[in-house]
Amino acid sequence: MKEILVVGGAGYIGSHMCKYLHKNGMTPVVLDNLSYGHRQAVQWGPFYEGEMADTALLKKIFSEHRIEAVMHFAAFCYVGESMQLPLKYYQNNIAATLTLLTEMVEHNILNFIFSSTCATYGEPEQLPLLEDFPQNPINPYGRSKLMMEQILGDLDHAHNLKSVCLRYFNAAGADSEGEIGEDHDPETHLIPLVLQTALGQREKLTIFGSDYPTQDGTCIRDYIHIEDLAQAHHLSLLHLLAGGASKKYNLGxxxxxxxxxxxxTAEAVTKKTIPHSYAERRPGDPAALVGSAELIIRELGWKPQFNSLESILQTAWNWHSNHPDGFKDA
Structure with missing residues (x-):
């Protein structure tokens, strides 16, 4: 079984990726510091607790396992926080990632799947976004991801390190079998906040901004189911393992x-009223982000299974209603 290092494999996206790899005959080797992830979410392969900036630990992992590729899910990813704490984002998302990449090159591990983001585009001039549109991020989070995309281009040229950069829109939903789901502390993502409000765990939902240039004044986003996301990563991995060239794809x-x-839609799925109120806009939030994934569909044969917002919300509701305290109930 091919061994794949999944950095951040105890987190929301990383844990779903590990399950998907295991289902497809691969062994995920997880490296996670558990600052945001959950030990209970690591169920499908060996686990190393620690930092991706720990050179000695990386050498240990690469010597104990025949790692054929690395998947990176260990970035900090909160737009608002990045505006307040840019050094935290540059230190982890760039400096620590460079340590990981340095050890990969040292050990001749030259396949890398990188979680990028639609935030690299900034305020879009037109929608849906295509991969060759200008990238002008408006927050440190987006800038950190764009810098890493550029660095990976340099590493391909200098060291033949091949990468697929996957520009996510909004990952959402939960494992369709109900084993794992989304559990952040603090929670900032819209769909879990909406469902926590439906469960009565929050008095109301706060909406940041009611005066955006959209049909109802609130931000517009493109949501992608977590299992569809995992499928796209697996196809990208197979592309690299077969000797494919470096690529950049939107996932939405x-x-x-x-x-x-x-x-x-959540009220229809949960059969509950979701109280909400409005607050000021948050800095760094574009009005609308919607992306075209036609390129990865055409080139890698990606076939999303959860195309409706209702189906995404239903899997998330199944997880949250059965695990109201998250992984503490798992």
Whole structure:
């Protein structure tokens, strides 16, 4: 079984990726410091607790396992926090990642799947976003990801390190079998916040901004189911393992939903009223982000299974309603 190092494999996206790799005959080797991840979410392969900037630990992992590729899910990813703590983001998302990449080159591990983001595009001039559109990020989070994309281009040229950069839109939903789901502390992602409100764990949902230039004044985002995301990563991995060239792909559904759309759909799924109120806009939030994934569909044969907001919310509701305290209930 091919061994794949999954950095951040105890987190939301990383843990779903590990399950998907295991289902497809691969062994995920997890490295995670558990600052945001959960030990209970590591179920499908060996686990190393520690930092991706720990050179000695990386050497140990690379000597104990025949790692054929590395998947990186260990970035900090909160736009608002990045505006307040840019050094935290540059230190982890760039400096620590460079340590990981240095050890990969040292050990001749030259296949890298990188979680990038639609935040590299900044305020889009037109929608849906295509991969060759200008990248002008408006927050440190997006800038840190764009810098890493550029660095990976240099490493391909200098060291033949091949990478696939996957520009996520909004990862959402949960494992369709109900084993794992989304559990952050503190929680800042819209869909878990909406569902926690439906469960009565929050008095109401706060919507940041009601005066965006959208149909109802709230931000519009493109949501992609976590298992569809994992499928795209697996196809990207197979592409690299077969000797494929470095690539950059958008991962989205091509459909934009406003915050009020999400609330309305969640009320239909949960059969509960979701109280909400408005606050000032958050700095660094674009009005709308919607992406075209036609390139990865055409080139790698990606076939998303959860194309509706309702189906995404249903899997998330199954997890949250059965695990109201997250992994403490798992």
């Amino acid at each position: 559904n091509g459909n934009g939903y406003s915050i009020l759309d999400v609330i309305k």
